[in-house]
Amino acid sequence: MDVVTIGESMALFTPNTEGKMRYANTFSRKFAGAETNIAIGLQRLGYQTGWISRIGEDELGEALLSFVRGEGVDVSQVTRDASLPTGVYFKELRHEQDVRVYYYRAGSAASQLSQKDIDEKYIANARYLHVTGITPALSETCYETIMYAISLANKHNVPVVFDPNIRVKLWSSKEKAREVIKTIAKRADIVLPGVSEAQYIFGDYTISEYANFFLENGPSKVVLKEGSKGAHYFTKNESGFVPSFSVDRVVDPVGAGDGFAAGFLSGLLEGLSMEDAVTRGNAVGAMVTMVNGDVEGLPSMEEIHYFIQRDKEDVRR
Known part of the structure; x- marks a missing residue:
């Protein structure tokens, strides 16, 4: 397995019309979650991924499992819970510059992830373990589960990739969020925060x-994402900045960070330099914003190469 990831995915409902959601009468149903977004993104780029989670023993859970399995992601480590539901959330597209997300995940099956859901061999056989700051914010057992998974990865020399992916409303306090994010970052090998997230933490x-704060405490690679501007990368021996790709029209910005992570990780798996891996991450992130939905815009490798080459040709004109 190339990458194993742990976390909650949910049913996503989006109004079929723009504007305030209160006026919407019909919705489209999709599925999304940071961890499965990345797993699916990597699958489309030719890599093998696995997802560890819990779903409700309900129709939304079965549909979610079928969808993720259909994208090629291994779901053998997903547990059905007969007592708790699959989470849901809504994405409100008021207009292109105002996209709002509303989560209904309290008491969901995935919020009760525990150490018994983790198979040590499954972690040990991965090339990377990917975690986000969303899962440990869901509950104390989720936090313990993430820390246990990281300890297994550390034990078996599996590099840990950590995307803080801070969701302020999930945390009981800013101090708690900072403490947990810092704790996980110290145990990670690669950290992928946004610049605004680093500001929130430090x-x-x-x-x-910001990069030095991370590098001095554990990680060997840090990428600080700066939205539409691009991304800064740092190791103990090198640093640089890779500008983003121009997008004529941003249709849906949600999921761009997950797209970046999938593209960047695929570059590391391929053995690319940090600069080239970040370039690929920027490309995938930009491509995701051009399509409505978290995973619908995730590209194939051929589409990435075409997108990057087209951008180079546009610059030369």
Whole structure:
């Protein structure tokens, strides 16, 4: 297995019309979650991924499992829960510059992930373990599960990739969020925060200082994402900045960070340099914003190469 990831995915309902959701009469149903977004993105790029989670023993859960399995992701480590439901959320597209997301995940099956849901051999056989800051915010047992999975990865020399993916409303306090994010970052090998997330964790500093805060405490690679501007990458021996790709029209920005992670990780799996891996991450992130939905815009490798080449040709004109 190339990448194993752990976390909650949910049924996603989006109004079929733009504007305030209160006026919507019909919705489209899709499925999404940071961890499965990344797993599906990597599958489309030719890599093998596995997803560890819990779903409700309900129709939405069965549909979610079927969807993720249909994308090629291994779901053998997903547990059905007869007592708790599959989570849902709504995406409100008021207009292109105002996209709002509403989660209904309290008491969901995935919020009760525990250490018994983790198979040590499954983690040990992965090339990377990917986790986000969303899962440990869901409950104390979820936090314990993530820390247990990380300890197994550390034990078996499986590099840990950590995307803070901070959801402020999930945390009981800013102090708790900072404490947990810092704790996980220290145990990770690769950290992928946004610049605004680094500011949330550490306060007001320069981008280089944010990178040093992470590098001095454990990770060997740090990528600080700066939205439409691009991304900064740092190791103990090199650093650089890769500008983003131009997008004529952003249809849906949700999921762009997950697209970046999938593209970047595929570059590392392929043995690309940090600069080239970040370039690919930027490309996938940009492509995701051009399509409505979290995974609908995730590209194949051929589509990435075409997108990057087209951008180069546009720059030369």
